[in-house]
Amino acid sequence: MTQGPPTHISALLTRVGRxxxxxxxxxxxxxxxxAVMIGWKLGLEAVVRLTPTLSPMQFNTALALLLVGLGAVAGSLRYRLVAGLLAGLGAGIAGLCLVEIATGFSLALDELFHAHQFVEPGAVPGRMSPNSALAILLMGLAVSLPQIRVAGRPLPGAAIAAFVCSAASVGAIAASVIGYLIGAAEVFGFVPETRMGVLTTIAATCLAVPICESMLVALLRRRRLPMFGLLGGFGLALIIVLASAHSAIRDDARNARRAQIELELGYVARQLSGTITDRILAVEGMAQRWARVGGLAEDEWRADALRYATDHPMIQAVSWAGTDGILTWVEPVAGNEQAVGLDLFSFQDRRAVYERARDTGRTGATPVLEFVQGGSGFVTMSPVYLQGGEFDGVMNAVFELSEVVSALPVSPVLSEVDLILADTTARMVMWDQVQIMDGAFFVGIGQDAVGVLQPRQAIADLVLVLGLISGGLALLASGAFLVSMSQNRQIAHTNRELEQANAELDSFVYLASHDLKSPMRGIRQLADWLEQDMAENLSNDARRYLELIHSRIGRLQDLLDALLDFSRIGRNAMVLTTVDVLEEVRRTVALQDLPEAWTFEVNGERLAARTDKNLLFVIVANLVRNAVKHHDREVGHLQLSVAGDVDDWTLTVTDDGPGIPRQMQARVFEMFQTLKAKDVVEGSGMGLAIVSKAVARLDGSVRVESDPTKRRGSRFVVRFPLVVREAHAPES
Structure with a gap:
């Protein structure tokens, strides 16, 4: 019958239960x-991400998580269809976002429901972070899978799959939580552009943890624990956290290496800028000397220029070009022969710097050039004036790039790569600017040196390996614990079934033995009446038959009495008292109806034990009767001894009867077991079974020692604790 919806809060709470x-x-x-969805619609930045420095909770993230949350609530209220539809819809939105992230293909889903006002740098507007999408997808599957019904029954393995998904979602959220706690949230977001926002982390935690806990409790209630499902869920969550931690450590090391390289490139750039400026100032000093003396003779200039080129590394050559732009003098000449007579005005880049130096009176630098004498580099041009202020050409300093780079200061990391000095960053992956007069160059590392950005990941790999090892050991320990718990649960279930069966058996034995006594008495009464009325007319055979009837009735009476005694042992509560066990044994023996020809001996030490006197009486009485009943002679001797130990005491009953064969010793404590036929020895076969049950009730043990092939007699050794403890035993 379809259950109608609840009409008030109490009905809803009843459905929710615990x-x-x-x-x-x-x-x-x-x-x-x-709240976040309303914040987006109203443009409230403080609502969608608390502070401008934190990542916002995207509108789609809030919508998908809202649907999964509503599905979880509907599931707890047992509206399966609504729960499955809502959670499945939320999981679908998250799944489509993951497809967009993985393939780079836009499904126009990011801003389908809202145009986002607040966007992180480099992020796609409205795009859900990968770990948020993964966590919501897993939560949606965890909620929706158990709701699916086929022919009125859950999908096979749905509960296990739901737990695995919920545990994995907790792992994805835990990675983000750890990232925020250690101040490295950006490296726990799977991609640098976007990451799980603080509000997303809080809301997802409030939803994922209860879902996972309820799934886990449902599995733990099973009689047979799904080991692979439980360990798989825990293992998947652990792998997600370890993988995120490994990625975090790698990214942190990579960022640290980038920061170190940036620092060292900045140092190199500053050093290089200062060194080149010193070289340029030296050449400007030559130009100022030229102006002071009104020009220099060629020999004097060459000596001066050669000294400057030799004393200042990085300067490949010093030259002078007159007002016509022709390189007239060059030092050193060796290696620069092709530069002599070069017309600077025939090269647009050189002419532009020449004219700027002439017009501004300041040193200028060319971009990187290909030299006519070979190699590449840049040239600085310092204007030269005569005493009257008349322009008289430019003094040039030639810097060959390979010479400049070889003179760069050595740093710990940059020494591993070849640095690049250029006027463009086209071939560089990292660089810093080198200011040279009114121009700028760049020093950096190229694409071929990208390996220096990838530091050795020994620590990250060690953390991952140790985490996997410790996590694997923890999973093994958890598996062993779950196996033990499953076995204990099965044992407890079996024990409950056995206890119930034993209780039913005791009840049946008690009722049957009690109810059979009345018809048995009727049969005996009828036999007595028949014997009295027909006494004069009974034949010898009839009298023998009546005797057999009386004999069988007596045997049945003994059996029913034994069954009643057997059942009472488990039905009656124990009454624990402190007794002198030696005196109790003597009293019990004295109360037995035993043959006069027999001799008895009771000895031992006097000791106090806390036990049940009635059960002790039953044990001693049945052992004595058993020894007498199964003796093969008219005269016998029975010895009972009591001995104490630290925590227990022992009762030993020794007779001089025929003994018990070894093959029968394991069966003598079972019900209805006798060594001889019942027509030979009258007995119910219940005496030692009653002893065994009573001893077990007192937390003791009993065994028999006998070897008829060597000597006569049997010895029964019963061991009891000095203090018997039982939860249901009333105190006396």
Whole structure:
């Protein structure tokens, strides 16, 4: 019959049952999602990401998480269809976002429901972070899978799959939580552009933890624990956290290496800028000397220029070009022969710097050039004036790039790569600017040196390996614990079934033995009447038959009495008292109806034990009767001894009867077991079974020692604790 919807709060709470705490956390998650969606619509930045430095909770993230949360609430209220549809819809939105992230193909989903006002640098507007999408997808599957029904029955393995998904979602959220706690949230977001926002982390935690806990409790209630499902869920969550931690450590090391390289490139750039400026100032000093003396003779200039080129590394050559732009003098000449007579005005880049130096009176630098004498580099041009201020050409300093780079200061990391000095960053992956007069160059590392950005990941790999090893050991320990718990549960279930069966058997034995006594007495009465009425007319055979009837009735009476005694042992509560066990044994023996020809001996030490006197009486009485009943002679001797130990005491009963064969010793404590036929020895076969049950009730043990092939007699050794403890035993 279809159950109608509840009409008031109490009915809803009744449906929720013990999961009210889960419902409250789910409602907190739903409230956060609704608030964020309203914040986006109203343009309230403080609502969608608390502070401008934190990542916002995207509109799609809030919508998908809201749907999963509503599905979880509907599931706790047992509206399966609604729960499955809502959670499945939320999982679908998250799944499509993951497809967009993985393929780079836009499904126009990011801003389908809202155009986002607040976007992180480099992020796609409205795009859900990968770990948020993964966590919501897994949570949606965890909620929706158990709701699916085929022919009225859950999908096979749905509960296990739901737990694995919920545990994995907790792992994805835990990675983000750890990232925020250690101040490295960006490296726990799977991609640098976007990461799980703080509000997303809080809302997802409020929803994922109760879902995972309820799935885990449902699995643990099973009689047979799904080991692979439980360990798989825990293992997947552990792998997600370890993989995120490994990625975090790698990214942190990579960022640290980039920061170190940036620092060292900045140092190199500053050093290089200062060194080149010193060289340029030296050449400007030559130009100023030229102006002071009104020009220099060629020999004097060459000596001066050669000294400057020799004393200042990085300067390949010093030259002078007159007002016509022709390189007239060059030092050193060796290696620069092709530069002599070069017309600077025939090269647009050189002419532009020449004219700027002439017009501004300041040194200028060319971009990187290909020299006519070979190699590449740049040239600085310092204007030269006569005493009257008349322009008289430019003094040039030639810097060959390979010479400049070879003179760069050595740093710990940059020494591993070849540095590049250029006027463009086209071939560089990292660089810093080198200011040279009114121009700028760049020093950096190229694409071929990208390996220096990837530091050795020994620590990250060690953390991953140690984490996997310790996590694997923890999973093995958890597996062993779960196996033990499953076995204990099965043992407890079996024990309950056995206890129930034993209780039913005791009840049956008690009722049957009690109810059979009345018809048995009727049969005996009828036999007595028949014997009295027909006494004069009974034949010898009839009298023998009546004797057999009386004999069988007596045997049945003994059997029913034994069954009653056997059942009473388990039915009656024990009454624990402190007794002198030696005196109790003597009293019990004295109360037995034993043959006069027999001799008895009771000895031992006097000791106090806390036990049940009635059960002790039953044990001693049945052992004595058993020894007398199964003796093969008219005269016998029975010895009973008591001995104490630290925590227990022992009762030993020794007779001089025929003994018990070894092959029968394991069966003598079972019900209805006798060594001889019942027509030979009258007995129910219950005496030692009663002894065994009573001894077990007192937390003791009993064994028999006998070897008829060597000597006569049997010895029964019963061991009891000095203090018997039983939860249901009333105190005396």
């Amino acid at each position: 999961h009210r705490g889960h419902l409250i956390l789910a409602l907190v998650s739903i409230a956060i999602c609704v």
